[in-house]
Amino acid sequence: MTKSKREIFIDQQFELVANALGVRVKRIKLNSSNSFEYQIRVDDLEKPNGFSVYIGDDYQCWYLELVLDAFNKPLIELFENRYLNRKDLFWSYFQLAQARNKSFKVLLNEQAFDASVASTTIWNDFQVEITAPYSSHDDEFEALHHALLDLFCLVLSLLVQNETWEVTGADIQPELLLGREEGALNRALVNRYERSRYNRALCLDEYGFTCRGCGSNLKEIYGPLGKGVIHVHHLVPISSMGAGYSLDPLKDLVPLCPNCHNIVHRQEPPISISELRVLTDYHDELIFEARKFTP
Incomplete structure (x- = not known):
């Protein structure tokens, strides 16, 4: 497969996942000196208050890593508050991703994520690492799709404002609090993210x-x-x-x-x-x- 054709297929996976979850992302191609090939950012979470997902491919294995921006205090505080109010939701996505990937790690303050610690400590850092192997070119991009979906469902579950199970329609979605450049997470973007879309996307990805x-x-x-x-x-x-x-x-x-x-x-x-x-x-x-x- 040519390099340009491969990039087209990779971009298709980014687009499919973004559309399934109702999120806008931008893809950045990294130079050859970087250990990762791509950087993905959610459009509405601008630097330096958002996060990046770095993606690399080596020896028939995808590597994904979520890294928060330098000025992440408002975002990490939001993550912590969301987690405390919806632990069951977080753990359902956590366990699903753990079962579907060869290696799935969530790090809180540079330590393996632990439920008892997460509920009692102050969150200062949050990372996610996924290793997703594939056996041939036939399932290379499917493996990337699965890993992207698992990572974004987990992370976006800590951002969604609405916690009800009511299905409001594809174009009516709960609010997500977003960060301004100065770092205050006080601007609400209405009708953008819908938590029920994540469950739908995971179901259809599987079946x-x-x-x-x-x-x-x-x-x-x-x-x-x-x-x-x-x-x-x-x-x-x-x-x-x-x-x-x-x-x-x-x-x-x-x-x-x-x-x-x-x-x-x-x-x-x-x-x-x-x-x-x-x-x-x-x-x-x-x-x-x-x-x-x-x-």
């Missing part, structure tokens, strides 16, 4: 865009117009989720086409995926069953 109720893929039926058209169904109804429920994007969500999603909600409570498959006569080795939960 793809094929309906798990009937087996249809709308791109195959409608061509380019059907690309990316899929719903994500909550196995445990949102109305049943209480403060004690920690949503797992891979266990609690399932891709369904619009027709199947409409059918499962034709009665209350919604019919199960196994009941839906009886109706559609679809067979899939993946089993999706709602986890037991007592509010």
Whole structure:
């Protein structure tokens, strides 16, 4: 593969992840003297108050590292406050990333992230490191996509303002507090980031865009117009989720086409995926069953 073609494929992964999460990023190509190839920044978090994600590729392995800017006190304070108020959310993304990558490290104050320490100490630094190997060129860019998604879901979960589970639509999103150049995190950007998008992105990254109720893929039926058209169904109804429920994007969500999603909600409570498959006569080795939960 030529160098220019490889860069095109890499840029596609950046774009796919950014679009899935509803975040604007810019890619910076680093010179050959740097141990990393690329630097990624979130557009709305300007230097020196934001963070960079550095990306390198060596010996069939991607290396990703999140590094905060020099003047990071307002951002790190926001991270700490968000963590204290949503530990379950943070740990759900943490454990998922840990399971999906060869090496996944979160460092707090240059030490391995520990739940008891994180709740009682003052945060001064926060880093994330991911190692994602691949076996061939066929899965090289897929591995990068997975690692980028895992890293950004974890970090952005510490930035999102809204903590409700209400799905407000693709274009209506909770606020994110952003930093001005002087470092005060006091400017609110409205309708930009939506936490539910992260769970949707992780679910589709794992299971793809094929309906798990009937087996249809709308791109195959409608061509380019059907690309990316899929719903994500909550196995445990949102109305049943209480403060004690920690949503797992891979266990609690399932891709369904619009027709199947409409059918499962034709009665209350919604019919199960196994009941839906009886109706559609679809067979899939993946089993999706709602986890037991007592509010």
